[in-house]
Amino acid sequence: MSADPAVDPALPLPVARTVRELRQTVRSWREERLTVGFVPTMGALHEGHIGLVREALGRADRVVASIFVNPTQFAAHEDLGRYPRQEARDAELLAQAGCHLLFAPDATEMYPPGFSTRVEVDGPSAGLETDFRPHFFGGVALVVAKLLNQVQADVAVFGEKDYQQLLVVRRLARDLDIPTEIVGAPTARDAHGLALSSRNAYLSDAELGVARRLNVILRDAATQAAAGRPLPGVERDAFAALLKAGFERVDYVSIRRADDLAAFRDGVVDAPARILAAAWLGKTRLIDNLPV
Amino acid sequence: MSADPAVDPALPLPVARTVRELRQTVRSWREERLTVGFVPTMGALHEGHIGLVREALGRADRVVASIFVNPTQFAAHEDLGRYPRQEARDAELLAQAGCHLLFAPDATEMYPPGFSTRVEVDGPSAGLETDFRPHFFGGVALVVAKLLNQVQADVAVFGEKDYQQLLVVRRLARDLDIPTEIVGAPTARDAHGLALSSRNAYLSDAELGVARRLNVILRDAATQAAAGRPLPGVERDAFAALLKAGFERVDYVSIRRADDLAAFRDGVVDAPARILAAAWLGKTRLIDNLPV
Numbered sequence: 001m002s003a004d005p006a007v008d009p010a011l012p013l014p015v016a017r018t019v020r021e022l023r024q025t026v027r028s029w030r031e032e033r034l035t036v037g038f039v040p041t042m043g044a045l046h047e048g049h050i051g052l053v054r055e056a057l058g059r060a061d062r063v064v065a066s067i068f069v070n071p072t073q074f075a076a077h078e079d080l081g082r083y084p085r086q087e088a089r090d091a092e093l094l095a096q097a098g099c100h101l102l103f104a105p106d107a108t109e110m111y112p113p114g115f116s117t118r119v120e121v122d123g124p125s126a127g128l129e130t131d132f133r134p135h136f137f138g139g140v141a142l143v144v145a146k147l148l149n150q151v152q153a154d155v156a157v158f159g160e161k162d163y164q165q166l167l168v169v170r171r172l173a174r175d176l177d178i179p180t181e182i183v184g185a186p187t188a189r190d191a192h193g194l195a196l197s198s199r200n201a202y203l204s205d206a207e208l209g210v211a212r213r214l215n216v217i218l219r220d221a222a223t224q225a226a227a228g229r230p231l232p233g234v235e236r237d238a239f240a241a242l243l244k245a246g247f248e249r250v251d252y253v254s255i256r257r258a259d260d261l262a263a264f265r266d267g268v269v270d271a272p273a274r275i276l277a278a279a280w281l282g283k284t285r286l287i288d289n290l291p292v
Numbered sequence: 293m294s295a296d297p298a299v300d301p302a303l304p305l306p307v308a309r310t311v312r313e314l315r316q317t318v319r320s321w322r323e324e325r326l327t328v329g330f331v332p333t334m335g336a337l338h339e340g341h342i343g344l345v346r347e348a349l350g351r352a353d354r355v356v357a358s359i360f361v362n363p364t365q366f367a368a369h370e371d372l373g374r375y376p377r378q379e380a381r382d383a384e385l386l387a388q389a390g391c392h393l394l395f396a397p398d399a400t401e402m403y404p405p406g407f408s409t410r411v412e413v414d415g416p417s418a419g420l421e422t423d424f425r426p427h428f429f430g431g432v433a434l435v436v437a438k439l440l441n442q443v444q445a446d447v448a449v450f451g452e453k454d455y456q457q458l459l460v461v462r463r464l465a466r467d468l469d470i471p472t473e474i475v476g477a478p479t480a481r482d483a484h485g486l487a488l489s490s491r492n493a494y495l496s497d498a499e500l501g502v503a504r505r506l507n508v509i510l511r512d513a514a515t516q517a518a519a520g521r522p523l524p525g526v527e528r529d530a531f532a533a534l535l536k537a538g539f540e541r542v543d544y545v546s547i548r549r550a551d552d553l554a555a556f557r558d559g560v561v562d563a564p565a566r567i568l569a570a571a572w573l574g575k576t577r578l579i580d581n582l583p584v
Contacts, residue, residue, distance in 0.1 A: 019469060114552075116415030117433070117467035123408030141409070149441075149469040175409035177311060177441040260406075 013095040015102045019150045022103045026064070026152060034061035038153035038180070040144065043067040044084035044198035045093050048188035052157045053097045055185045059155045065094050066103040066147055068110060073139025079283070084201050103151070110146065119145050121175070124167035124261050128276055129287075132251045140165055141172050148178045156180050161187040161195050163276060163289040164261060187288075189215065195288045202284040210246035210281055214288050217241045221253065222275045222292040230267045231255050242279050251278035251285070255292060305387040307394045311442045314395045318356070318444060326353035330445035330472070332436065335359040336376035336490035337385050340480035344449045345389045347477045351447045357386050358395040358439055360402060365431025371575070376493055395443070402438065411437050413467070416459035416553050420568055421579075424543045432457055433464050440470045448472050453479040453487050455568060455581040456553060479580075481507065487580045494576040502538035502573055506580050509533045513545065514567045514584040522559045523547050534571050543570035543577070547584060 016022040026036055037060030039052045049065075056063045067090055074080035091102050118138060125137040148156060158166045166184045173182050188196045193215035194208075203211055221238035225231060238253040256263060258272040273292035278285060308314040318328055329352030331344045341357075348355045359382055366372035383394050410430060417429040440448060450458045458476045465474050480488045485507035486500075495503055513530040517523060530545040548555060550564040565584035570577060 023471070114415060114463075115467055116413055117464055118410075118412045118414070119468075120410045120412075121408055122410070123406060146467075146469045149471065152471065171406075172409055175407055175438075176411075177438045179315070179441065179444065 013091045013099065013102050015091065015104055017105060018109055019105070022064070022101070022150060023152075025101055029062045035155075036060055036151065036153040037063040038148070038151045038156040039063065039065045039099075040147050040156065040158070041065060041067055041090075042069045042083065042198065043090050044086060044201065045090045046188070046196045046198065046200075048159055048161060048196035050093060050097045051188045052159055052185050053094065053099050055183065056155065056157045057098050059157075059183065060153070062100045063098070064101045064103055064151050064153065065099045066105075066151070068103075068105055068143065068147070070110075070139060070143040071107060072111070072142055073136050075133065075135055078133075079199075082202075084198055110143070118142060119172070119176075121168045121172050124164060124171055126261070128252055128254060128256075128261065129164050129278065132278065137165070137168050141168060144169050145172060145176060145178065148173065148180050151180075153180050155183055157183045157185050159187060160184045160289070161197065162287070163274060167259075167261060193219070195286075197286065199284055199286065203281060207246075207281040207284070211286055213245040214242065214247075214277065214279065214286060215290070217245065218253070218275050218277055218288060218290050221255070222290050225255050225269050225273065225275065225292050228268060231264060231269070232267060238275075238277070242277070247279040247281060249280040251280070253277040253279075258291065305383045305391065305394050307383065307396055309397060310401055311397070314356070314393070314442055315444075317393050321354045327447075328352050328443065328445040329355040330440070330443045330448040331355065331357045331391075332439050332448065332450070333357060333359055333382075334361045334375065334490065335382050336378060336493065337382045338480070338488045338490065338492075340451055340453060340488035342385060342389045343480045344451055344477050345386065345391050347475065348447065348449045349390050351449075351475065352445070354392045355390070356393045356395055356443050356445065357391045358397075358443070360395075360397055360435065360439070362402075362431060362435040363399060364403070364434055365428050367425065367427055370425075371491075374494075376490055402435070410434060411464070411468075413460045413464050416456060416463055418553070420544055420546060420548075420553065421456050421570065424570065429457070429460050433460060436461050437464060437468060437470065440465065440472050443472075445472050447475055449475045449477050451479060452476045452581070453489065454579070455566060459551075459553060485511075487578075489578065491576055491578065495573060499573040499576070503578055505537040506534065506539075506569065506571065506578060507582070509537065510545070510567050510569055510580060510582050513547070514582050517547050517561050517565065517567065517584050520560055523556060523561070524559060530567075530569070534569070539571040539573060541572040543572070545569040545571075550583065 037056030039056050041049050069083050119141040120138050121141045170182045192212040194212045221234050224234045235253050242250045255275045258274045276289040278287045329348030331348050361375050411433040412430050413433045462474045484504040486504045513526050516526045527545050531542050534542045547567045550566045568581040570579045
């Protein structure tokens with residue numbers, strides 16, 4: 001239990017609600033010459049997030065996790081309002097994992113009146129998610145730029161589950177010279193290979209059965225692409241297989257260059273590649289990706 | 293003379309050409325617990341810039357000045373190509389002023405291949421300069437975000453000569469949580485009140501005589517506005533006076549709220565105010581501003 005005014009003694013994990021409190025704690029660590037890792041999240045934590053915390057603990061002396069359901073990355077019709085919120089449970093999970101500080105600001109702390117800055121990352125944000133969620137990466141880039149500058153960590157860990165986001169964040173940090181190393185961590189999956197996601201909580205039992213086909217169909221397509229089968233056919237068949245498996249709508253299934261998500265011009269895989277997909281079950285949109 | 297590989301021993305002032313070199317030097321200062329001030333410039337230094345360096349020296353133990361003629365804040369038809377460049381002389385002036393490090397990166401160091409991030413600050417950037425140089429503040433916000441993150445100074449000093457820019461930079465730093473205090477320093481003027489500017493070097497003797505009328509006309513207008521005269525008349529008369537004095541074109545003369553550059557709704561000054569103007573002499577565009 002700390003006497004630091006920056007922490008909330010009612011919780012087992014110290015919680016900073018303001019940037020000022022956050023920076024007080026980080027500064028005290030810096031004065032002890034401790035390195036700092038950072039894991040940004042939107043809460044509703046699962047084993048995937050805990051893996052990110054462990055990754056950060058392996059790379060830094062102290063780890064900050066943030067929980068902020070960022071309104072600027074949701075469109076008006078999306079699930080901002082029903083996005084799961086369970087901070088007390090999240091804080092317990094983080095404490096158990098060995099996290100040292102939870103940063104959980106409210107929206108006014110992040111976007112005070114008069115806020116008027118936008119950040120856009122082109123390049124890796126082109127296509128895929130952007131074709132269906134055009135405001136998404138602008139919102140992500142803005143909040144991540146803010147969070148990275150707020151925490152000033154040595155290293156920040158992002159999940160490969162959001163692979164396009166990981167590339168956008170890497171590009172953002174490089175382009176804006178944010179002095180935090182961006183590390184990607186492999187996707188955590190359940191016993192059936194389903195990528196863990198806070199949005200899985202929305203799924204009925206029947207939908208869960210369908211959801212678990214997503215990674216199987218992507219793995220099969222990746223195998224075909226790696227064997228040299230032309231990509232238009234691979235992608236078309238995977239698209240059809242997802243619909244047949246029970247997904248109601250498929251936003252995309254696409255095999256792209258792993259380093260920048262550019263399309264393969266010759267329609268076959270001739271460099272490190274990634275297969276990425278987004279598909280719908282009811283009101284729930286699931287994404288996944290795998291190396292090819 | 294330092295043996296640090298980050299400095300160029302051929303010059304009296306250490307020069308960093310890369311972010312890596314810059315950070316090595318700043319890190320060595322941090323290890324000695326020295327505070328760091330920063331003065332970003334586009335070179336072609338004059339007494340105004342030196343005043344910014346002195347301001348920074350009064351606020352921090354070590355001062356970095358940067359020289360970078362930022363291409364992203366010039367439109368295609370503007371004076372990027374002929375903008376004055378005189379680094380050796382600038383370095384000498386900075387050294388004499390007591391500056392500790394010159395950061396002078398080339399364009400590839402700042403914008404490497406694949407660069408794809410944009411930063412836009414709305415709010416204080418609306419109108420005035422933006423009406424005539426629509427890409428200007430986007431370019432400024434981007435390069436300032438980068439420079440502030442590169443240097444990681446405690447304090448950065450910007451001239452009030454570019455008053456709208458100062459407000460945009462303040463908003464940018466606040467919105468993106470860049471942990472550097474933004475300080476504005478008063479405009480340096482010649483004996484005739486002409487605001488010092490690198491672009492004054494473009495002026496012929498005859499143009500210089502006209503240029504020196506700018507601050508006189510603005511001061512007169514500010515006096516009338518402060519006395520309660522309705523702003524539309526004050527602005528119209530100042531506009532006409534500038535043309536009569538010999539300016540070939542006037543982009544704007546406007547009296548705005550000092551804190552956010554919003555217009556006065558009732559057409560009279562009822563809060564701290566600033567008069568701002570931009571006008572042309574031949575191919576040279578001059579700006580100035582004064583408190584009302």
